[in-house]
Amino acid sequence: MTATDKKTRGIEPSMAKKSPSTARRERAAGRRHPLATVALLAVGLLGTGGAYALFTTSATAETSTAAQAVVEDGAKLFAANCATCHGMNLQGTTQAPSLIGVGAASVDFQVGTGRMPLAATGPQAEEKPPQFTEEQTLALAAFVASKGPGPGLPNEEYLNADGDAAVGAELFRINCAMCHNVAGAGGALTEGKFAPPLGGVDSKHVYEAMVTGPQNMPVFNDNNISPEDKANIITYLKVLEETPSVGGFGLGDLGPVSEGLFIWIFGLGAIVGITIWLTAKSN
C-alpha cells in the first residue's frame, strides 16, 4: 500500500457514507468511550465538513489542561522521533503517509507493537520490541488524535476476552482466516508482505488492528463487525491461545505441510532406522 492510499484513511469511504442510523449507533457506543469527544467530533466532522475540515481541525479538539499537557508531551516525542518521516504537521512526506485522521488507535497499535518508529525499509513494517513506554505511547496517541479525529482507543469492556468464543470463531473464519490462517498461524500475501501470526498479541492491539487496518489489512469498522463481535473475536483468539493443542504437539499449526514433513523425516526415518537395525542383526 502506498503513502497516498494511506492519506485517505481519515475519510474512510465507509465512514464518510454513514447512514443516520449507524451514526446514532456509533454515538451510543461512544458514550462509554474515554475519548468520546474525539469520536463524536469524528462523526460530526465527517458528516458536515468533509475532507476540507480535516486540515483545519487543530483548534477544534476540546481538551482539559491535564490532557493538554499529555498532548504537549506527545508533540515533543513526535517531533523527536516521528517527524522526520511523517512531517512536523503530520502531513506526511515522500517516505511516510500522513497521520492526520488515523486516530489514537492507529498510533497505539503501531507504536505499542513496536512497528513505529519504522526501522528498516522492507515490504512491510514489522513488529519489534516497543521503543516507548505505555505512557509515552499514549501521549503520542493523544497528540496525533488532537490533530485530527480518527478511531479512538478501544473501550476496556471489549478487551476482557469474556465474549462468545463460538461466535468469534465463526467471524474469524469468515473475515480473517483468508489472511491469518484458521488457526491464526499467519499467511503469505503478495510481494513479500504477510499477515502475521496472532498468538500472543495483546487484546488491545487486536481490537486496534481491526479498527485501523494496518497496512494491507482491511479496516473492520463498527458496521462491518460490531464492538461486541470484535470482543467475541478477541475471546476466540484468547481461547485458541490458552487451550493447549488437544491432540498433542501441534507442529507449528501449519497443517498438512508440517504433518507430511514430519511423517517423512521422523516417522519413516525412524522406521527405516529400525529396518536397518533388524537386518543388520540377522547378518
Next chain:
Amino acid sequence: MTTTQAQPPSTSLEPTKGARLTGWAANYIDERTSISGLVKELGRKIFPDHWSFMLGEVALYSFIVILLSGTFLTFFFQASMVPVIYEGAYVPLKGIEMSAAMASTLDISFDIRGGLLMRQVHHWAALLFVASIGLHMLRVYFTGAFRKPREINWIIGFLLFVLAMLEGFTGYSLPDDLLSGNGLRIIDGMVKGVPIAGTWISYLIFGGEFPGTDIVGRLYTVHILLAPAILVAALGVHMLLLVINKHTQFAGPGRTNDNVVGVPIMPVFAAKAGGFFFIIFGVIVLIAATFQINPIWVYGPYDPSPVSAGTQPDWYIGFADGALRLVPPGWELEILGFTLSLNILVPLLILPVFLGIVAFYPFIEAWITGDKREHHMADRPRNAPVRTAIGAAGVTFYAVLWAAASSDLIATHFKLSIEWVTHGIQALLIVGPVIAYIVAKRVCVGLQKKDREIALHGFESGRIVRLPGGEYIEVHEQLDDYERWKLVSFTDYKPLMIRPDSKGRISILQRVRAVASNWFFEDRIAPVTRTEIEQQHGGHH
C-alpha cells in the same frame, strides 16, 4: 535358543497335551482344506535380508493399522451432511451449525473414549502408508526389480499407490471441515475446467450445485467399501505374484539369477515379521499419541465462503495442488465463445502423463533395451546409470511439484516474496530434472569406474613400503572374493542393433528405438571379467 540342555528330556519323547491339541487341530483343518501344501510352499519362501526389502512390509502393516482404526471410526462416524447444531464438549464450537459428519467427527474427538487417539492413529497411519509405498516403489525402481518377470506386479503396485491416494483423499474429505471442503472445492474447480462436459460432471458428482448435500455420503461409500475392497484384492494379487516370482536379491557369493538366498519364511521370518508388525504399530501409536494431526476443531465446519491462508492437502496430494499453483496467470483461451481453461487443463494433462510414465516404465525400458531375459538379481543403481538418472529426474520433478504446494509457507518462513518463490519453483520444475539427470548419471559412472578400479587393483591401504631399490610404493590391498563379487557381478548390455525387417526395410519406429537404445547405453562401464581379474593378479604376484 541354543541351550538345549536346559530343556527337560521328557518333552522331546512324548508330546504334551498342548502339542497334541494343536496337532489334532492342524490335522482336522488339513484334512478338510488341504491347506498344508500352501503353508509348506509359503514356508519355504525365502526372504532376502537387505533393509530396503522391508519397505513393502511397512506399507502392508500400516495398512492393517488403518483397517483396524478405520473400523473403529465407522462405529461412530455419521456420513451425512444434514445440518445439526453442535452441542458437544468443545466450547468454541458450541451452538454452531454444521453437518452431522463434522459433528460426529468432533464427537469422536472429544466425547468418545479413545476416539481422538484412534482418529490420529488412522490419519498418521494413512500418511505413513502412502509414504512407505512411495519409498518401496523407489526401491523397486532403482534396483530394476520391475524387470521381467515382475512387470505385472509393478503395475499392480502402481494401482495400489493410486488407490492409496484415493483412499487418503476421500478420507480427508469425510469430516466436512474447512480444509476438506476447500480440497473438494479445488476438485470441483478442476472438474468444471473440463471443456463442455465439466459443469455436468460436477453436478453429477456433487448431486447438484457444489457443495450439495450428497458428497460426503458418496465419498464414504468409496472410502470404506469400494476402494478398500479393490485395495485388498489388489494387495492379495500383489502378494501372490510375489510368492510366485520370489524376491530379487543383491549380488553376492552363491547368489545367482536362479536361486534366492536368505531366511525361509517359516519359522524365523514369520516370527520376525510378527514382531515387525508390532514395531510399526507401536511407532504409529506413539506418533499418534504425541503429535496432533488434522485438528478439525480449529478449522471449523465447512462453509463455502471462508478460505484459510495456508490451505494444503495431505502430502500425497500435494504434487497435484502444486501443479495448479505453478500455472502462470492468464492461461485461458476463448474459442467460439467457450472459455478453455488451460490453467486447469494443463495440470490435468501433465499429471496423468507423469503417472502414466511411472506406470508403464517397465515396458518402456524393455522396449528400448530389447531385453527379454528374466532378471532375479537386483541391480545396484550405479550399474544402470541412465535408469538411475531418469529416476532422479522423476523424483526431482515430483519433489518440485510437492514443494510448490507449500509455496506460501516457504515465502513466509524464509521471508521471501511469494511471486519470487513461485517463479523460482517454476524455473526449478524445468531445470531441476535436467540437472538431476546429469548429476545422477555422472555420479553413477564415477562410482562404476571406482568399483572397477578397486576390483582390479584393490584399494589403497595407506601403507607405504620402501622397496630394496629405494623406491616407495603404496601397498594396494586386494578385496576378498566375497567383497569383489558384489562389485563385478552385474550384467552388461549393449545398444540394440537395427536390423531391416523381412521386407528389407527399416521402419521409423525401429530407428527411434535404436536411438533410444543408444542413449540408454552410450555411457557405460563394462563389468570386470574373470580374465581381467586373473591377468591383473598374475601381474601383481
